[in-house]
Amino acid sequence: MNRRAFLKYSAAAGVTTAVAGVPSLLRSQAPEIKIAYLQSDIHHLPLWVGIERGIFEKEGVQVKVAGIFKAGPEMMSAFAAGALDMGFVGNAPTITALANRTVRLALLAQVNTEGSAIVVKKDGNLQTISDLVGKGVAIPGHSTVQDFLLRKALLKLHLSSDQARVMVLKPPEMIGALRTDQVEAFIAWEPHPAKAQTMRIGRVMAHSRDIWKDHPCCGLVADTGFLEAHPEKAKAIVRGHVKATDFIHRHREEAVKIAIKYTGMDEETIRIAMDNVHYTCLPSVDGIREYVEFLTRLKYIKVDDTLAFLNRLMRPEILQEVIGR
Amino acid sequence: MKTFPGRNQGEDVHVLDHLQYRIENGKFISIIGPSGCGKTTLLRIIAGLEKASTGKVLLDGHEMVQGSEEVGMIFQEYALFPWRTTLQNIEMGLEIRGVEKEKRRSTAMEYIRSFDLNGFEKRYPRELSGGMKQRVAIARTLIMNPRVVLMDEPFGSLDSQTRNAMQEFLLGVWLKRGDTIIFVTHNVDEAVFLSDEIVILSKRPAKIIQRKEVTLTRPRDRTSEECNKIWREILKLLEEEMKSEGKDDYRRSILQST
Amino acid sequence: MKKESYLLPLVLIFLWQGLSSLQWIPSYKLSSPVEIVLGLKDLLIIGMPPGNLLHHHVLYSLYRVGLGYGVAAMLAIPLGLLMGWSPRIRKMVNPLIEVIRPIPPLAWIPIAIVWFGIGIKSAAFIIFLGAFFPILLNTIAGVLSINPILVEAARTLHAKEKQIFQKVLFPGSIPSIFVGMRIGIGIGWMTLVAAEFTGVKEGYGVGYMIMTARDIQRPDQILAGMLVIGLIGLLINLGLRTFESRVIRWRG
Numbered sequence: 001m002n003r004r005a006f007l008k009y010s011a012a013a014g015v016t017t018a019v020a021g022v023p024s025l026l027r028s029q030a031p032e033i034k035i036a037y038l039q040s041d042i043h044h045l046p047l048w049v050g051i052e053r054g055i056f057e058k059e060g061v062q063v064k065v066a067g068i069f070k071a072g073p074e075m076m077s078a079f080a081a082g083a084l085d086m087g088f089v090g091n092a093p094t095i096t097a098l099a100n101r102t103v104r105l106a107l108l109a110q111v112n113t114e115g116s117a118i119v120v121k122k123d124g125n126l127q128t129i130s131d132l133v134g135k136g137v138a139i140p141g142h143s144t145v146q147d148f149l150l151r152k153a154l155l156k157l158h159l160s161s162d163q164a165r166v167m168v169l170k171p172p173e174m175i176g177a178l179r180t181d182q183v184e185a186f187i188a189w190e191p192h193p194a195k196a197q198t199m200r201i202g203r204v205m206a207h208s209r210d211i212w213k214d215h216p217c218c219g220l221v222a223d224t225g226f227l228e229a230h231p232e233k234a235k236a237i238v239r240g241h242v243k244a245t246d247f248i249h250r251h252r253e254e255a256v257k258i259a260i261k262y263t264g265m266d267e268e269t270i271r272i273a274m275d276n277v278h279y280t281c282l283p284s285v286d287g288i289r290e291y292v293e294f295l296t297r298l299k300y301i302k303v304d305d306t307l308a309f310l311n312r313l314m315r316p317e318i319l320q321e322v323i324g325r
Numbered sequence: 326m327k328t329f330p331g332r333n334q335g336e337d338v339h340v341l342d343h344l345q346y347r348i349e350n351g352k353f354i355s356i357i358g359p360s361g362c363g364k365t366t367l368l369r370i371i372a373g374l375e376k377a378s379t380g381k382v383l384l385d386g387h388e389m390v391q392g393s394e395e396v397g398m399i400f401q402e403y404a405l406f407p408w409r410t411t412l413q414n415i416e417m418g419l420e421i422r423g424v425e426k427e428k429r430r431s432t433a434m435e436y437i438r439s440f441d442l443n444g445f446e447k448r449y450p451r452e453l454s455g456g457m458k459q460r461v462a463i464a465r466t467l468i469m470n471p472r473v474v475l476m477d478e479p480f481g482s483l484d485s486q487t488r489n490a491m492q493e494f495l496l497g498v499w500l501k502r503g504d505t506i507i508f509v510t511h512n513v514d515e516a517v518f519l520s521d522e523i524v525i526l527s528k529r530p531a532k533i534i535q536r537k538e539v540t541l542t543r544p545r546d547r548t549s550e551e552c553n554k555i556w557r558e559i560l561k562l563l564e565e566e567m568k569s570e571g572k573d574d575y576r577r578s579i580l581q582s583t
Numbered sequence: 584m585k586k587e588s589y590l591l592p593l594v595l596i597f598l599w600q601g602l603s604s605l606q607w608i609p610s611y612k613l614s615s616p617v618e619i620v621l622g623l624k625d626l627l628i629i630g631m632p633p634g635n636l637l638h639h640h641v642l643y644s645l646y647r648v649g650l651g652y653g654v655a656a657m658l659a660i661p662l663g664l665l666m667g668w669s670p671r672i673r674k675m676v677n678p679l680i681e682v683i684r685p686i687p688p689l690a691w692i693p694i695a696i697v698w699f700g701i702g703i704k705s706a707a708f709i710i711f712l713g714a715f716f717p718i719l720l721n722t723i724a725g726v727l728s729i730n731p732i733l734v735e736a737a738r739t740l741h742a743k744e745k746q747i748f749q750k751v752l753f754p755g756s757i758p759s760i761f762v763g764m765r766i767g768i769g770i771g772w773m774t775l776v777a778a779e780f781t782g783v784k785e786g787y788g789v790g791y792m793i794m795t796a797r798d799i800q801r802p803d804q805i806l807a808g809m810l811v812i813g814l815i816g817l818l819i820n821l822g823l824r825t826f827e828s829r830v831i832r833w834r835g
Contacts, residue, residue: 404736
């Protein structure tokens with residue numbers, strides 16, 4: 001074709017591309033909040049409910065799941081790398097990461113309390129905490145809340161945690177280890193204790209609420225850089241979270257279905273697991289403080305001024321604004 | 326007394342053809358021939374490292390068994406065990422035979438002394454010169470007192486001065502011991518200097534062209550007229566052999582392989 | 584000459600410390616040399632997890648490696664000598680070796696745990712797999728690389744097959760065997776740390792230590808741990824080389 005025609009065609013092509021590109025350009029400028037959670041961790045149900053029911057969208061924000069992690073410390077690494085804006089994660093890794101200054105996070109709201117359990121072999125003869133002395137007990141990691149719960153349980157009986165043979169395993173591996181007698185007990189977050197029960201391998205020796213009532217577990221955190229740049233968006237997420245938590249209480253059946261979808265586990269397991277979890281948005285300052293002191297005592301972190309640290313960690317004003325108290 | 330009739334065929338290559346020979350005890354025999362004629366193969370058959378397709382090797386009328394104690398071999402590349410000291414190399418054969426340590430040591434030390442290797446007992450082959458290495462190899466073989474000593478161009482890797490020295494050394498050793506030696510070489514001069522009899526082989530497939538006896542008294546003067554005469558005769562024979570097309574042989578071997 | 588080889592690393596370390604002090608390299612991304620040294624101090628005195636001290640971790644890891652590597656050497660060297668010596672055995676065993684060899688040792692972890700449980704046996708098994716093949720292959724190569732003329736010389740000295748094996752094939756392969764052993768221990772040590780990442784029973788091991796430091800968010804200790812691992816690997820290699828030069832005195 002001659003030059004004129006060629007120029008005409010390329011001009012047309014250029015304009016078409018530009019026009020076609022505009023919507024995607026607009027879309028990419030829509031605020032997508034990069035949020036993460038822990039794989040199959042039923043404590044994070046409010047996030048899944050918020051996504052499924054479009055609750056966040058109704059608050060005017062787009063949420064993008066930017067990571068599904070196997071454990072809290074992994075999510076902390078992602079925060080450190082600047083890959084996440086907000087996350088649903090345990091208070092334990094949040095505190096250690098913040099204290100050891102590898103991340104800049106703020107705790108905006110609680111996600112749940114309780115929701116763990118000590119599981120022993122179904123047909124075994126371990127009955128009470130004192131039976132754990134000298135036995136192999138699996139924990140998800142050092143300095144986790146499960147680690148603390150185990151110590152607290154033994155301490156109540158004036159036993160030290162050294163008296164049980166503690167071993168670190170990933171929670172999905174714990175059931176298998178229990179079945180093959182690699183360990184005599186494990187303590188993990190739901191739904192792993194529930195799964196052990198429905199698989200008829202284990203039974204609960206103690207729920208975490210029996211060891212420490214209302215102990216903090218998971219929270220909603222935000223990168224402080226993100227928080228300072230987009231406080232309104234963070235608030236919108238917190239608002240959505242509060243509504244989603246409320247939804248779980250009011251519409252349990254719907255919530256169960258969503259939990260099944262996101263964990264891939266069966267209904268019986270989900271129901272048992274959810275019975276053990278207390279979904280709440282209010283952080284327990286006392287619980288978190290006790291936790292900070294525990295970690296300091298065991299030399300995992302070095303926090304000299306607990307109060308100052310708690311101030312650095314928590315942003316109660318955001319939640320107060322959202323709830324309107 | 327050793328006889329070897331033999332023909333060896335490897336992969337349709339006729340290496341040796343109807344060799345028949347008889348060697349008497351205590352004689353120094355050299356085998357000379359054009360390159361690739363099969364001299365080394367012949368030696369290896371006698372040593373038992375290869376098998377003749379037809380024919381056998383007889384020692385005193387009895388057939389020789391491969392790997393028997395009656396034959397020793399010295400290689401052009403010395404073949405010393407690099408991880409063994411001079412002393413350990415020399416006593417290798419005795420060790421294999423099961424001789425106990427004290428006896429081995431003392432016997433080996435005798436050889437070290439008489440072969441002028443003093444001070445090098447604990448050295449490794451890589452620390453020795455070519456001439457020394459070959460002396461160690463010869464000691465290693467002779468210490469076993471084999472009935473026949475085979476030498477495959479043992480001085481081929483040495484420079485001419487060392488070579489002459491080694492020839493004199495070998496002569497000295499042989500005159501004292503009287504072993505039966507079959508010595509393969511390229512070097513006519515060397516053969517004339519050392520041997521009682523020189524066997525000249527043809528091109529492949531090798532036949533015996535001629536046997537030349539050398540009756541000159543030893544030690545021989547390399548530059549003497551008699552030596553030169555023999556040298557020239559042998560050289561002429563070899564030159565003719567190299568020149569001749571050997572058409573008949575070639576045609577024959579083609580026919581045989583089809 | 585020796586001074587110059589220390590110069591470059593020293594300059595780099597100073598540069599690194601400078602950049603870190605200015606926070607041009609943020610400390611959560613890469614700890615400064617000083618922080619690493621302090622982290623090392625904590626590992627030695629307090630331990631990670633607290634109470635589990637560094638030297639105990641090291642000893643446990645060395646024990647695991649020693650076990651897996653020892654078994655690997657004890658099996659691979661004789662098998663390698665045999666396979667080098669007998670073409671028939673070589674042809675028989677080779678296919679099996681060539682199929683198993685490419686499988687990374689770490690891929691065996693789930694099966695190892697099912698077979699041996701979580702503990703020293705499964706870790707030693709993984710290390711065994713890592714160390715076995717280099718030792719085996721180098722041993723075979725060692726036998727095959729022996730100049731055939733040496734075997735012939737032994738034959739002319741009336742050596743029987745068994746004696747040829749003992750007095751020629753084995754001593755002649757020793758340099759190659761050592762090469763295989765050095766490669767094997769290198770791979771074994773690397774495999775161990777990764778194998779420990781997945782879990783240990785006793786609560787000790789350098790890989791486990793690093794994994795815990797990661798959980799507790801102590802990047803300085805992670806790097807200090809890595810430094811320790813590298814140093815130990817270096818020392819092991821040096822040790823083997825020294826042993827080798829004692830045994831093999833006949834080489835140039």
